[in-house]
Amino acid sequence: MLGLWRKIRRTGRVAEAAPPRPDGERPEAARRLGGSVQVRHVDAGSCNGCEVEIGSAFGPVYDAERYGARLVASPRHADALLVTGPVTRNMAEPLRRTFEAVPQPRLVVAVGDCARNCGVFAGAYGVVGPVSEVVRVDVEVAGCPPRPEAIVEALRKLTGR
Amino acid sequence: MTDTGYVQALYLACGVLLLTAVVILWRRELAVIIRVFALQGAALAALAAITAAHQGSAELWAVAAGIAALRAGVLPWLLRRALVESGQAARETQPLVNVAASLLAAAALTMLAYAVSQPLVALAPSPATQAVPVGVAVVLIGLFVLVTRRRALSQLVGFLLMDNGITTVAFLTTEGVGLIVEVGVWLDVLLVVLVLQILTTRMRAAFGGTDLDDLRGLRDT
Amino acid sequence: MQALLVVAVAPLLVGLMRQIRARLEGRAGAGVAQPWRDLRKLLRKERIAPRGTSEVFRAAPLVLVATTLVVAVVAPFVTTASAIDPVADLFAVVALLALGTVALALAGLDTGTAFGGMGASREMTIIALVEPTMLVAIVALSVRAGSTNLATIVSSTLHDPARLVSPASLLAAAALVVVIVAETGRLPVDNPSTHLELSMVHEAMVLEYAGPDLALIELASAMRLTVFLGLLANLFLPWGIATTATPLALLLGVLALLVKIALLGAVLAAGEVFLAKLRLFRVPELLAGSFVLALLAVAASFFLA
């Protein structure tokens, strides 16, 4: 325990200084959330590259939480869905249901190229299409996988902080 | 009858009673047993007669006659008839306790009878009461026959042996228990023997024999 | 008034604790007021009635908040002069809080989902084990004061502070801390920020709630935490509490309370950093330990009195 305490003391703060608030269009719904966004992550068929980056975005270095975003376990608690990967056939209906489960106002963030336009999986037999073909998408994050900064930036668009 | 003669006759009769009881225990042929039983009946009748002679009582003479008729006549006759009817197996099969042991047991029972009868003698010491233990011994031996003998007929004899013993005690102690009771007792004994005889017949019809070991249908084990 | 204070402070306390944890983990943290922002947002959101749920599901958050509110009103946080003294019994307070838990468990079962049932089952297991510890600890405390009335206990402690360092008091305090951790669903009994349904206890029951209902539940759990810490603070460190109704004393009482709660919260948050969640079936061992502590406390209060 003491060792852990010493390590905490030695390490200090790891979070990088917050970059300036991103500008650009904020979705209408995001305005009504008032600086608090709970996020439910949906893996619609991803190769898990994006998941690793989402993990880093919520890790100590990028610390997305400081902007008022938090990962939650249930879509009922969520304001936004963080969808990764191309939507596979098996995941199309669950994705739609997850979306339905989120109370209004609700937002969808498509994370990664696959979510935006199927990326390398475009046209594959098991793929229905990009996220936007299944549910309405409010914010897109490009990259394969997207950089954590990009994800944080998208989240900041939602929280407005 | 002189007193000495009375006493000797009395003891002789009692001796025969006990002896016949032991012989019944000893022998296996049912026919012999029945004959010995008849002898015992006669001895009993003699005992009654001796007492009657000693007391000079007409009532007792009548009783003695009754005993002679019943125990030396009717009952042995009934038994013999039953034996003849059965036709087969005129011997007692191996008893539950073998003969040697039976005789030893008879000795022990006689000792017990003597021991037990001490107060009976002590109550009114007289030649007659001195002989009471013989009666008690015959009762016990009769019961022993009932417990150990396997033939229906020998059990019957055992029962009658007990009865003879009891009658002996009755005579030796109080010269009978009153005529009505006496007659009632005889009647009962006679009826019991009749009943048992009929049952023996039925048993033979139902079981094909009179071995009491066959009577094991009713049990809880 | 006390209730308003608790309502206002509770989310801040949670925010403070999260902030402290974030700092200790090397993160920046979302700020102390973030829970309030969350609540504001949730209140504005849509209400959802999951199919197949009943009035029990809908009423549970209300009951949960209401029970906590009543406790907040009657317990001596700021002043020992309670508004409704006949309710301010320690047994009653414990039972009220349990009632809230029960309402939530029923709501979890009412949804008919596997998670709801699982959460309810686990929560009930824990509460069944927490209850005896709590009550025995109360006995340990009340033996000194000769009453289970909260105000009486607090004022008697004020009059005789030497008792606080008695073994009975320390043991009872230790037991109560464990119990409070279990009751409020903190580490190591339950991880309030878990995302894995299979490891959830409290969270599993509320998976179906959304919007204002969820807000009530979050608020209530924050309040419960505050109330428990407040109780702990005033039962063992009653200094500063107002014994008269003068404004100055009251102000002092409020300040003292805030400081005590903040300190306790900070300690709790710091402690959590060092702990991992226990396996569910190790929890009874922990609770049994605290039960023994409480029992020892009673014994000590008798033999060492």
Place this chain on the structure above:
Amino acid sequence: MTELLITAPIALPVVAAAVYAAVGWRRTTAWVSAGSAALVLAAAITLALDTMRGGPGEAVGGLLRVDALSAFMLIVIGAVGLLAAVATPDYLRGEMLTGAASMRTATRHSVLVQLFLAAMALAVLAANLGVLWVAIEATTVVTAFLVGQRRTRAAVEAAWKYVVICSAGIALALLGVILLNYAAAHTAGHPGLDLALLALSAADLDPDVTRMATALLLVGFGTKAGLVPLHAWLPDAHGQAPAPVSALMSGVLLSVAFYAILRVKLIADAALGTGFARALLVAMALASLLLAASLLLAQRDYKRMLAYSSIEHMGLVALGAAIGSRLALAAVLLHVLGHGLAKAVLFLGAGRMLQVTGTSSIAGVRGLAAHQPVLSGCVGFGVLALIGLPPFSLFASELGIARAGFASSLGWATAAAFLLVLIIAAALVGHTSRMLLGGPAVDGPGAATSPRPLPVSMGAALIGGLLGAAVLGVTAGPLAELLSHATSILTGSTP
């Protein structure tokens, strides 16, 4: 008048027997036996009233005597006899249906039953111990063929065992009678074997001889009363006898034999002090209870079960007699009556069960209540009565025995006895509930038989017996005074 009344209970059945012997059993004469039993009961009640008003009465030159105790026993004989007689026609018809009996059998049955009743009446009315012995031995003779009525192997076997064991046992009693006579002959009063005189001059009897006589009498009459050690004829005979006969044997015969023990005990207590007879009776009682418990626990035959239960109840009665206080003896007498009624109902019911299901094995009867509700109800309540539940009078009498036991020096024996009674009750309930409760059997012996409704008169007998026991348990009414008188006779005090 009294003379006539005293002889009536003996004479009436004899007359009835003569009628049967002459006319045979047929539709017109079927109810003669019931009439004779009813008249016996009526005579018994009248005698009871007489004795309570005017004290004991005598007849036939002092050979018969009636006092409150005899009157009470006569009432038991009359009541149970009436129950059995009412159920008999239906029972015999049932037997004829199955071919187990013919008109001749029925005739013989009726003659013998009437003689049986007469013998028992004689036993309780006898003023002389010798006559009493003769009457009791006579019951063995008349019932022997009743037990063997079916002529099956089992029936013959049971009859043989019955006669041999009972005769051997009762012969011991005869020896006892003779020794008592001997002792009596050497007292100042020369009482002979007259019961009343013996009791009066008992103090003069030679103790050693009397002790031996008492032991023999208790063991001997205990044989007929179904007490250990010579109890073993009882389950066989009761199991094989026709139901009405079992009812009479179990309900009355045992009690009549026990009546003899009570009379003997009265004399023995006066001669020897209470200790000797008490010790013997307690030993016999506890042994009987232990035996009944041992054999009831895993019993497989319901008629034998009832028979062992009779041994149990005789054991309890013996315990009560051993305790010997007023309360205990009153309870003993009440128990005798209550047990008579309940056991008669049960044996009659068991006979009917045998006719309906064709088996007397407990395992062979299942879910009887589903197709024979009235019969099952009667049997069920009968068993409840037997284990001593209120409102049946056995509750009151068992309670009385227990109370008296704890108040006496026999507290531990009482406790042991009632623990055994508890075990027996458990066994009885277990066996009975297995037979009666449950749904209608889908297959097996119970289902094969077509439901046959319970004949009216038999039903009347069953329900009447139960009601009688129940009413008696609620209030003894006028019987209470009779009980008090009878108890006074047994304790040698004035009421």
Place this chain on the structure above:
Amino acid sequence: MNLAATGLVVAAALGGLSAVVALVVPTRPRPVLVGLGTAASGAAAVTAGVAATGGQSFAVSLPELLPLFGVSLELDALGGLFVAVTGGVAVVAGIFGMSYSRHGIGGRSVQSVFPLFVVVMLLVPVAASVGTFLVCWELMALTSLLLVAAEHRQRPEVASAVRWYAVMTHLGLVSVLFGLLVFAARAGGDSFDALRRADLSPGVAGVVFVLTLLGFASKAGILPLHAWLPRAHPEAPSHVSALMSAAMVNLGVYGIARVGGDLLGGGPAWWWLLVLGLGAVSAVYGILQAAMSADLKRLLGYSTTENMGLVLVGLGAAGLFASSGQRVLAGLALAAALLHVINHASFKSLLFLAAGSVLHGTGTRDLDALGGLRRGMPVTTAAFGVGALAASALPPGTAFVSEWLLLQALVHGVAVPGLATAIVMPVAVAVVALTAGLAVATFVKAFGVGFLAKPRSAGAQQATESPATMLVGMAFAGAACVVLALEPAMVLPALARVGGVVFGSLESAVGGEVTLRLEGVAGVLSPLLLALALLAAVVVTVAAVRAPGVRAARREARLWDCGGGPMSARMEYTATSFAEPLQRVFDDVVQPELDVDVDHHEESAYLVRAVEYRRRVADRVERRLYEPVLAVAWRWGEAGRGLANGSVHRYLGYGFYTLCGLLIVLVVLR
């Protein structure tokens, strides 16, 4: 004739009349008439009981009844309390039975026994002599036995329950009988007055107390003689279960209070420690078994064991305090115990009636097959909810008040000098607390799994609400629960008077009208204020949530099934799975039997075709105590058969050897 006498006579007469009516009227109107008669009889009994607790008394002697003994009756405050409670339960059970009895138990016999059962239960606390008491006690056993057997054709378990019940109740009777008869023998009299005057040596008094305690505890379902209760109560028709569980078991408590307190006049501390210990063990064990049980009525039955255990804890504590001269605390503990008796009667009758309604509506009482009843049976659900709240000792429920009183008594008892109290009281508090906690879990399970969520079987799916009279019966019981929960002060003066009967003059322990104020020790509680505060808080919260800016409308959405689905009832938590964590925690105590059968494919042991999982929580006491006894009895029976092996020689031999032995003894002793 005062009110107590009139009420009692009327109650008995009405009950008897109903029994007769049941025998003569045709099937159709029978249950209604019997139900009305029973309810009226109950109402009269309540009047009599209340009058008696109010100070009226009534005594009558009927020497003509019960041969050899005579009957004598006397109604005092202690008896009055139990008469009133029994009457109250009879009212609701009677009303409920009017339509409940139509199915399968409308027969003559059952219907006529039912009112008789009520009448004899009313007579037990009125009996004033040993004979009367025992006859009433045993009549109660008989009538209830017949009622338990009522449905024997429908279910094979009934016969087994009947057997257990008959044997155990007889065992209890024998124990009580021994005790009371020894008592009566030493006192030299049969009447309770004579017993009161008796001067027993401590040893004898102890024997009497222990013997009667065993018997009475068995009736109250206390360990280790409880085994009949979880069998008989579930198998009886539900309104009978209510009567048995809410009224009959109380008479066990009555017996202990009457004999131990009133007749024996208190006694040494160890008696009451024994009572307390038995109560504590039963409370914990009962609720643990209830928590494991998946059968609704069995659960309620075990809960009865638990509650009677709590009552005995109170009674034992009261006796303990009384024996050490703490009259205030004794009064408090006794008031707690008696109040709990009343409360338990109210909520347990409600719960059993609701369970009966469920059985009526769904045909099953297996919690694992229930669920989702709130839609089909809203009133029943509400009723069970009220009952469950009351039973789980949470405010604002009834049991909370009495357990609070009990805890207060125990807490203040810690301060009483004496080593025994110092050790016993904290443990007792812990026991009560553990019981309360487990009770919460149990009733959350019963209510949540049984009534909420989705139906788990077709029966539960098609459940429809019960007929009006059943609902009215439940409503009465529910109203009693609510009133007792909010205004317990109402019954307290009566309890004080009852306490006076049990332990001699006790000071009134609890006072106050709205607020319960303990006299002599510090402690206040106001259930009414608490409920009002709770209500106010709910109103405030609702108002706050309805504030502008908050959406009012609700959108219906499918359940969150992780996007998969559809969710079926098979995925739900069942009662068994709900109890699983608790079962693991108390593994060592309950010792469940676990069977896991894994069925492999032929090709490989790693390919599993099916897994079968069975768990059975057997009654451990039963396994450790009863099974060996039964085995011994069985062996005894088997061995005993050898005594009758059919050999006539052996039979004669018994006589021969005995005779020889006897003669030898005569020779030796001469």
